[in-house]
Amino acid sequence: MAYMKVKVEDLRTKLLATFQDKGFSFEDAKSVVDYLLWADMSGINTQGIIKMTGTEPLQDIKPKHEIKVERDTKLSQLVNGGANPAPLVSQRATGVVIEKAKEHGFGIVGVRNTFSSNGAQGFYAEKIAKNDLIGIVCSRSPASTTGFDSVDPLFGTNPIGFGFPTEDEPLVFDMATSAMTFYGLVLAKARGEKIPADMAIDKDGNPTTDPEEAMSGAILPFDRGYKGAGLGMMVEMLAGPLTNSAWVDNKTFKEEWGSLFMAIDPNLLIDTVTFKKNASDLISKVRRSRKKDGAEEIRLPGERAQLSRKEAERSGLVEVDAVIVKELGYQF
């Protein structure tokens, strides 16, 4: 890919126009664009404006109905996304868990029936942590990943993310429970490239480096083993059966993705000031540990993305793929 640097505010203006041209309200467009810019500014280009290209561009989504709250309690909501874009519905859900946890100590929101992935879980977990709350966020997606000595796709790539407030920036960690993302397969296929060995199996369970074979087969769990498959199943349970979306199902690529958002006030257990002090101390102890031969630094979760985002904010410039910019018809 050829990358180019463009002005963040110029890109924001163009993105907002694209979504509004497609019928999204300014508020809804802003919400989706906030997410996309966060991802590209973080250097997570596989979760940014690239989602506006390909066979199912984000801006072309036609929601089936308004976002509906199907259950509402003091601590919780179940939200039917009406096949709206997942980053939009997920940001509303994030706002709700923050509000509920601020008021009652804990908030949990399940989201069903969104269209496509909500992207990087770190985005939502970070928002929660910036409100002095602990965020735990996870999403299920159509079955693409196997496990438990099976050769069938069982779970999605099922990411989970955590955010913790500290005395400094929040600590944010997110990961897919699969060895690679489904999007990685799509990209490799589009480019006519192979995928690395030990990532996927074909439909008969044989190892494959062909992305198309892997798409009709399955990706392996991230540790290629039982624990990774177990964690993938836990995410499937939390974001599938508990949100009443779908599970172990690859027939729902267009809707019924599910997500779960939780926010916990540390104050339920200890004063928030003390928690943040403790958390920062943990981080500094990890950072001061001896690095192994050949390692450049002790790199902590989320650190690279945070540095990339700060640099983009400082310079006002964000790096994006020139091919995508061209495909979107943007000129800078």
Next chain:
Amino acid sequence: MAYMKVKVEDLRTKLLATFQDKGFSFEDAKSVVDYLLWADMSGINTQGIIKMTGTEPLQDIKPKHEIKVERDTKLSQLVNGGANPAPLVSQRATGVVIEKAKEHGFGIVGVRNTFSSNGAQGFYAEKIAKNDLIGIVCSRSPASTTGFDSVDPLFGTNPIGFGFPTEDEPLVFDMATSAMTFYGLVLAKARGEKIPADMAIDKDGNPTTDPEEAMSGAILPFDRGYKGAGLGMMVEMLAGPLTNSAWVDNKTFKEEWGSLFMAIDPNLLIDTVTFKKNASDLISKVRRSRKKDGAEEIRLPGERAQLSRKEAERSGLVEVDAVIVKELGYQF
């Protein structure tokens, strides 16, 4: 090890007598013994009565003070264990999260200052799930496991466990975030055996198969990579800084182990009956998937332990290590 089968009720009687002889009340003795028998009946012998042998036998613990509740809210408690045995304090904590979640939808209890590990997280997660609640449980332990390109021990073996109610038995999954347990090192050393390759490093960061070198070095994360280290760090955050116990610290082998217990009522999002139906459907879809060549069965989390326990309940017999039985001075 030479295993022998003994009557569950005979063993229970002897264990209760041992703990009561050492000064524990009947109620406290029963609580610890309930845990130990659960582990051995589950076939998890590394977490059962073996904890009554070695350099720090469970029954020899001298608590420093009564269990104290340091914070109590509608949804939460922070508990100071007073260096009591962790399985005892953890069962009280489990009871509290169940009660709070039954009443308010969510319960969270942090436990600090317990002596030794609380054992298998599945024990507590299952208790929560048997009450039609979702359990998430984790524990930190003294630093023994490395990560993030470090050669120092950073986190404990930091297990995490999940329990979900279903239409049948609960689905229970637990795992250490380290490649092997610390107890595995202790056992290998005692037996004069090597540990498998790619499990641990020595104090200079070199691969080692010598358990003693690994003890002064560090165990690797379960996936030998960044995600496993990240998950270990998340558990450390939840069970350390949040419970105000300890973190990234190997000087606290005798106390300040920390644990976190959470119970979530599925009813916050969907009716419990629907959740259990959904969860069972997920499980049956996984179970019906095609198994890979050479695999005997699609083995689900917790299944082997559940079968072993049911068999022990049916027969009234439990398999234990003859050497341990002898060491405890028990005759059958």
